[in-house]
Amino acid sequence: MPSRPTEKSSSLDGSVLYKVCKVAYEALLLQEDPAAAHTASRRGAAYVRNVSRKKRCARHLKGQSPDFVLAVAEDSEVIRKKREWIIAPRKLEENKDYTKDEYIAKIRSDHEYSSRVTYSLFGKGAHLDPKGRFSVDQASGLVKVNSILDREEFANYTLLGVAKYDNGSLAEKDIELGIIVLDQNDCSPVFQITEIGYVNESSAAGIPISPYAYV
Structure with missing residues (x-):
């Protein structure tokens, strides 16, 4: 929370x-x-x-x-989460290019101020297929997305951030990082009336009345 x-x-x-x-x-x-x-x-x-x-x-x-x-x-x-701090990532829209953003999320150990800590990322989209879709800077903990996301392929990703000291021991408990891919069609359409249509009372069923456009 x-x-x-x-x-x-x-x-x-x-x-x-x-x-x-x-x-x-x-x-x-x-x-x-x-x-x-x-x-x-x-x-x-x-x-x-x-x-x-x-x-x-x-x-x-x-x-x-x-x-x-x-x-x-x-x-x-x-x-x-106890001694770990994590920035909640943005919900990412499908088909939108985030690859030029400096980061989409950030993991950071409190212990990096007293000893050098190396960060790594695991899970679907990191070390598992589709591999390399997300990556983390080993020194800064900045998490990047490296390709455009498609909700039809994966609606969400659950990644695991790991912080280790140089000797290989864990600096913190592993941090879970969830990413949600938003459907571009999630927004309700807005209809615009282009004209008022009229129809004769004796008109047959199926006769076009007026065109409508939605955005």
């Missing part, structure tokens, strides 16, 4: 600091700080950030641990 802000604390430079329910971190919603929001977007809408050197943030965290802050773009959905 996504974590939701429940307690707002002092504002700092147009951003608002929130306490996230039952999570021993703080969420910084980048509401009015374009530069900070851009940084968050570049690093993946949510990221764990060491703020112990940021005096302006630390003074708003008195009595709490200032070691880490979760910065979240306000339109992002963030899910916490």
